[in-house]
Amino acid sequence: MDLFFPHYCAGCGVSLRNYQKALCLHCLTKLPRTRMHDFVDNRLERLLWGRVSYASASAFLRMPKNSEVHRMIHELKYKSNQAIGLELGTMFGAELRSSERMSHFDYVIPVPLHPKRLKERGYNQCDSIVQGVAESMQTSYSLDNLVRNHYNASQTRMSRYKRWQNVEAIFRVVDPGALEHAHVLLVDDVITTGSTIEACANVLADIKGIRISIASLAIPQV
Numbered sequence: 001m002d003l004f005f006p007h008y009c010a011g012c013g014v015s016l017r018n019y020q021k022a023l024c025l026h027c028l029t030k031l032p033r034t035r036m037h038d039f040v041d042n043r044l045e046r047l048l049w050g051r052v053s054y055a056s057a058s059a060f061l062r063m064p065k066n067s068e069v070h071r072m073i074h075e076l077k078y079k080s081n082q083a084i085g086l087e088l089g090t091m092f093g094a095e096l097r098s099s100e101r102m103s104h105f106d107y108v109i110p111v112p113l114h115p116k117r118l119k120e121r122g123y124n125q126c127d128s129i130v131q132g133v134a135e136s137m138q139t140s141y142s143l144d145n146l147v148r149n150h151y152n153a154s155q156t157r158m159s160r161y162k163r164w165q166n167v168e169a170i171f172r173v174v175d176p177g178a179l180e181h182a183h184v185l186l187v188d189d190v191i192t193t194g195s196t197i198e199a200c201a202n203v204l205a206d207i208k209g210i211r212i213s214i215a216s217l218a219i220p221q222v
């Protein structure tokens, strides 16, 4: 992957030294970690109750409005700063690996981006997170097995139920055989309502013997 390393911290904007990746030491040490993976029925798991058949779910960081984490996610999504996804993904993976509940997976896969948005942006912001997580956990990953079929631009004008139906219909697994009897970690950058992750997970759930866990780099502060 082609990585772009800017010379400023993606959290607070200070100049970075050559050896620093995407974040300054100050931002790294005060990351608002949730440690959700240590707790059964954590906030993300409760959000997905009855909607997704999951083994476990966790979000790495709390994301208050206008916070450093908010700026990091913005840099990752809109400023081509994939180094931030890789750096935070690597840290998230290290935390998961040392946890009791989420230490092992067979595959890590990203929530796919709309094909139209992928063309505009040139990258899926979840790919670098997945690569960081998988590297830390020494797990296989696949960036193109779960895909989005077409662009659903008019989504915001639909009712909640219609929107859900629409989203469900657009995800597709290219090679289901590769994920049979596997424990898959499905990764998103931010989970807010959970409707996208719900649709993805429910498409994956049709695969024989699959177990699904969910990971999000950030979760909005309530």
Ligand SMILES: [Zn+2]
Residues within 6 Å of the ligand: 009, 010, 011, 012, 013, 014, 023, 024, 025, 026, 027, 028
């Ligand atoms: Zn900083």
